[in-house]
Amino acid sequence: MYQSNAHEQWANEHRDCDSQPSVMDFARVSFVLSEHAGHGPGCAQYLAALTRASSVLD
Numbered sequence: 001m002y003q004s005n006a007h008e009q010w011a012n013e014h015r016d017c018d019s020q021p022s023v024m025d026f027a028r029v030s031f032v033l034s035e036h037a038g039h040g041p042g043c044a045q046y047l048a049a050l051t052r053a054s055s056v057l058d
């Protein structure tokens with residue numbers, strides 16, 4: 001299914017907590033936030049998604 005393939009690809013692209021993700025659309029932001037929830041302030045993926053989420057919601 002399209003949805004599950006997309007999520008597999010995202011999981012692969014965003015699996016490294018130390019790497020800064022590139023531009024994300026809102027669906028991907030939501031995905032990263034749930035994948036990296038609870039990783040704390042050392043998780044660059046989570047922080048970038050949070051920053052992106054606040055700008056998307058503007």
Ligand SMILES: [Zn+2]
Pocket residue numbers: 016017035036039043044045046
């Ligand atoms: Zn993480």
